[in-house]
Amino acid sequence: MDIQAYAKINLTLDVLDRRTDGYHIVKMIMQNISLYDNLSFSRGNSGIEITTNHPHLPTGPSNLVYKAAELLFNEFNLDGGLEIFIDKQIPVAAGLAGGSTNAAATLVAINKLWGLGLTKDQLATRGAQLGADIPFCIKGGTQLATGIGTQLKELPTCPKLYLVVVNPPLEVSTAQVYQNLTLDEVTKHPETTKVIKALEEKNKKMVINNLSNLLELTTFDLYQEVATLKDNVESLTNKALMSGSGPTVLGFVKNKSQAKAVQAKLQEELSSKHRILVAQTVNHGLLDS
Ligand SMILES: C[C@@](CO)(OP(=O)(O)O)[C@H](O)COP(=O)(O)OP(=O)(O)OC[C@H]1O[C@@H](n2ccc(N)nc2=O)[C@H](O)[C@@H]1O
Numbered sequence: 685m686d687i688q689a690y691a692k693i694n695l696t697l698d699v700l701d702r703r704t705d706g707y708h709i710v711k712m713i714m715q716n717i718s719l720y721d722n723l724s725f726s727r728g729n730s731g732i733e734i735t736t737n738h739p740h741l742p743t744g745p746s747n748l749v750y751k752a753a754e755l756l757f758n759e760f761n762l763d764g765g766l767e768i769f770i771d772k773q774i775p776v777a778a779g780l781a782g783g784s785t786n787a788a789a790t791l792v793a794i795n796k797l798w799g800l801g802l803t804k805d806q807l808a809t810r811g812a813q814l815g816a817d818i819p820f821c822i823k824g825g826t827q828l829a830t831g832i833g834t835q836l837k838e839l840p841t842c843p844k845l846y847l848v849v850v851n852p853p854l855e856v857s858t859a860q861v862y863q864n865l866t867l868d869e870v871t872k873h874p875e876t877t878k879v880i881k882a883l884e885e886k887n888k889k890m891v892i893n894n895l896s897n898l899l900e901l902t903t904f905d906l907y908q909e910v911a912t913l914k915d916n917v918e919s920l921t922n923k924a925l926m927s928g929s930g931p932t933v934l935g936f937v938k939n940k941s942q943a944k945a946v947q948a949k950l951q952e953e954l955s956s957k958h959r960i961l962v963a964q965t966v967n968h969g970l971l972d973s
């Protein structure tokens with residue numbers, strides 16, 4: 685079976701507290717966008733075999749797909765094996781949850797292929813053991829995420845937003861960003877409540893005006909070039925925002941033609957190592973066929 689596994693962005697990303705185990709209590713609005721990886725799953729004779737078009741993606745036990753498969757194989761003592769091909773389109777370690785959405789697709793695929801009959805909530809509980817973003821990737825759409833990011837509440841569908849996704853040639857470690865965050869120094873938190881109101885009222889302008897990510901300052905401290913990139917994108921768009929822990933920067937625009945014009949301009953200005961993509965918000969996370 686084939687699954688399209690969609691990337692996410694964070695319309696708001698707030699961090700409220702640090703737990704004693706180092707994890708952080710967050711409050712964020714998560715949103716899928718039209719960028720996706722294609723994953724093909726088939727039952728095999730034995731073992732978990734991953735192949736991919738991506739030159740540097742691990743194919744062994746450190747791949748989140750492998751971990752997700754292993755979790756269900758062990759828990760349910762499944763027979764045979766699984767073969768997976770990952771057609772990777774989502775930039776890696778980019779703040780777009782590429783690994784998490786692949787893991788989510790794997791849980792859903794095994795559930796179907798072996799007829800386990802698990803609900804989305806039951807799959808999300810298992811996904812949360814592997815990564816905080818995985819439950820969102822299973823549920824998809826527009827969700828308020830609290831706790832460490834795994835407690836979800838469905839929000840009204842986001843009005844369609846067009847954006848340019850700018851991924852610089854840099855991989856950012858989420859763990860490093862959270863470790864370097866100094867909450868005592870934070871003076872202004874994102875207005876998540878305002879964005880929820882804007883979603884309820886389908887007020888696109890109010891959504892865009894209140895997009896905000898608390899992790900920007902920490903990532904900018906670690907990587908000055910991401911701050912510079914945000915300034916550059918902001919000068920060409922209505923609003924720029926870093927995605928998740930970075931380093932991808934999103935530029936929000938009025939429509940698809942403006943997105944294409946900004947894409948062309950950035951392609952001229954930035955080195956060819958940047959990936960510059962046009963996307964829009966979508967109201968689902970995984971699509972299977
Ligand atoms: C920042 C966000 C925003 O959506 O996404 P990305 O930028 O990674 O896409 C998430 O909070 C990331 O989610 P995810 O990438 O799944 O995190 P995990 O694999 O569970 O954790 C990676 C590391 O980040 C830190 N971490 C993660 C979640 C959290 N609430 N507090 C943390 O401190 C921990 O140090 C953990 O070891």
Ligand SMILES: Nc1ncnc2c1ncn2[C@@H]1O[C@H](COP(=O)(O)OP(=O)(O)O)[C@@H](O)[C@H]1O
Nearest residue numbers: 746747748776777778779780781782783784786
């Ligand atoms: N299937 C996968 N797709 C992408 N990255 C993966 C995958 N499996 C493991 N990883 C690893 O997970 C890390 C984070 O990648 P990713 O999920 O794309 O980023 P982010 O958490 O910033 O959204 C990378 O170091 C990458 O090598």
